[in-house]
Amino acid sequence: MHISLASDSLDGVASRLVAEVERRGHSVTLYGALAPGGRADWAWCSSAAAKNVTSGHSDQAIVCCWTGTGASIAANKIAGVRAALCVDAATAEGARRWNDANVLALSLRLTSDQTLVEILDAWFAGKPSTADEDTANITHLSDLE
Numbered sequence: 001m002h003i004s005l006a007s008d009s010l011d012g013v014a015s016r017l018v019a020e021v022e023r024r025g026h027s028v029t030l031y032g033a034l035a036p037g038g039r040a041d042w043a044w045c046s047s048a049a050a051k052n053v054t055s056g057h058s059d060q061a062i063v064c065c066w067t068g069t070g071a072s073i074a075a076n077k078i079a080g081v082r083a084a085l086c087v088d089a090a091t092a093e094g095a096r097r098w099n100d101a102n103v104l105a106l107s108l109r110l111t112s113d114q115t116l117v118e119i120l121d122a123w124f125a126g127k128p129s130t131a132d133e134d135t136a137n138i139t140h141l142s143d144l145e
């Protein structure tokens with residue numbers, strides 16, 4: 001897959017995120033502090049990465065900031081984006097299964113090296129549920145936009 005990655009700083013697991021995504025065989029487009037020269041503020045870099053998902057440029061995006069909250073809020077401003085702030089593998093797995101999340105948001109403050117690996121393993125292994133009650137929720141999100 002092609003994954004857009006954004007981080008508003010190089011704190012914590014930001015640089016390791018790029019290596020871990022590439023190690024899994026994905027190609028990447030980088031934003032914010034991961035791509036020197038671009039605007040690194042979380043609202044700008046996270047929304048830029050998220051826009052790539054709905055435009056078809058990228059299959060998914062991963063957005064980071066210190067708390068993870070700003071990155072997820074900015075990404076969710078883009079119609080068609082379902083960004084999920086995930087702090088562990090179980091949350092990432094649930095976000096893919098029940099929310100059909102297409103953008104993963106991470107907290108640079110909370111996410112350890114090991115947790116990053118576990119979250120990415122769960123995220124990339126995850127598949128959206130095809131159960132009627134789950135697809136109905138996703139359809140309703142589109143109706144709300």
Ligand SMILES: O=C(CO)[C@H](O)[C@H](O)COP(=O)(O)O
Nearest residue numbers: 042065066067068069070071
């Ligand atoms: O967590 C964040 C937003 O939710 C930011 O990373 C935090 O506000 C720090 O930003 P800055 O380095 O621009 O002060």
